[in-house]
Amino acid sequence: MSRIWRATVFVTGAAGIAVLFGLVCGTLPGPLAVRNRYAEAINSRVYAQRNVTDAVSAVNFDYRGFDTVGEEFILFVSVLGSISLLRMTSEKTDGLLRDAAEPSRDVPASDAIRLWILIMIAPKVLFGIYIVTHGQLTPGGGFQGGVILATAALMLYLGESFAVFRKVVSRPAVEIAEAVGAGGFLLLGMIAWFWGKPFLTNVLPLGKTHELTSGGTMPLISLATGLEVTAGFVLLLFAFLEETLTVRGEE
Amino acid sequence: MQGQIIFYAGFAVAVWLFLIGLYGIVSSRHLVHLCLSLTVVQASTYVLLAVVGYRPGLPAPIFVTMPATSSAVDPVIQALMLTDVVVEATVIALLLSITVRVHRRTASADPNEVDLMRG
Numbered sequence: 527m528s529r530i531w532r533a534t535v536f537v538t539g540a541a542g543i544a545v546l547f548g549l550v551c552g553t554l555p556g557p558l559a560v561r562n563r564y565a566e567a568i569n570s571r572v573y574a575q576r577n578v579t580d581a582v583s584a585v586n587f588d589y590r591g592f593d594t595v596g597e598e599f600i601l602f603v604s605v606l607g608s609i610s611l612l613r614m615t616s617e618k619t620d621g622l623l624r625d626a627a628e629p630s631r632d633v634p635a636s637d638a639i640r641l642w643i644l645i646m647i648a649p650k651v652l653f654g655i656y657i658v659t660h661g662q663l664t665p666g667g668g669f670q671g672g673v674i675l676a677t678a679a680l681m682l683y684l685g686e687s688f689a690v691f692r693k694v695v696s697r698p699a700v701e702i703a704e705a706v707g708a709g710g711f712l713l714l715g716m717i718a719w720f721w722g723k724p725f726l727t728n729v730l731p732l733g734k735t736h737e738l739t740s741g742g743t744m745p746l747i748s749l750a751t752g753l754e755v756t757a758g759f760v761l762l763l764f765a766f767l768e769e770t771l772t773v774r775g776e777e
Numbered sequence: 778m779q780g781q782i783i784f785y786a787g788f789a790v791a792v793w794l795f796l797i798g799l800y801g802i803v804s805s806r807h808l809v810h811l812c813l814s815l816t817v818v819q820a821s822t823y824v825l826l827a828v829v830g831y832r833p834g835l836p837a838p839i840f841v842t843m844p845a846t847s848s849a850v851d852p853v854i855q856a857l858m859l860t861d862v863v864v865e866a867t868v869i870a871l872l873l874s875i876t877v878r879v880h881r882r883t884a885s886a887d888p889n890e891v892d893l894m895r896g
Contacts, residue, residue, distance in 0.1 A: 544792060565850075604870065608873075611877070
């Protein structure tokens, strides 16, 4: 399909979408008229029913925990897919191609930057753990904290090099952590079966509100998710960095 | 009134992000650019979700300092968004690794030159 023809199709379609969307928006009842009873039900009950203060985490890890299992396995499978695809490239090197991204020359980072980045790693890890463990109390949880923890590993690469990154972060350990995170979520859901309750029912003692142990299975599932997300992102870093180094090594 | 403006502006921004991202995909000359255009399209879903869950003047559903019975914005939408953001990041990583494969195999990253169906 030629570019002009393609652009014509796009503009026609886009104009149609914009017009129809505008027409539909005009018929909306407006923000004040909308009442979402499900949201109101959760917001009014979560404090008394689950002893937690963050309704979002309660939805994520308890009320709609089953949906989160699905989300987590999308993450798991895409990480798995990325790793296997990149592994195929680093094994089959036909020497035909160069890195189109033009790898940056190995200019060492200045000492100030390296020092600052390395100093920042410890608070970052601490902050990530804080976000993961306080999901049931304040905004946060496994997903957000996991990403923060993974960026701590990325900073190791930015401040030092991939060699140091590989030395500090053990790949088998990260792989095990990812499996434990993904499997842990399912196992925590299965605990309910011992009480004859459906999958992912919150059966553990709910603890005292405003405390770290409140929420029953919620903090544990948040922890499993945090482990899974951290490990998943670090594995992606491993895969992409190794791929870049293989390409660079060939040149 | 301010709530009304935010509400309708949110929908407008969502459809604009969707269309501009789609334009990026259609006119793309590089697969990495195509993946990034897809993230723009995804950003439109975040804005749309935020507007759908929006209630004028109401706070986030965190009941640490406010009374447990006070009303707040929709927590389900927020839960959807935060998982969406993290999951989509890994999906983009998957697409980028497919890009690496395609580039390895065909020595090109231009979607117009690469016959993706032939592999």
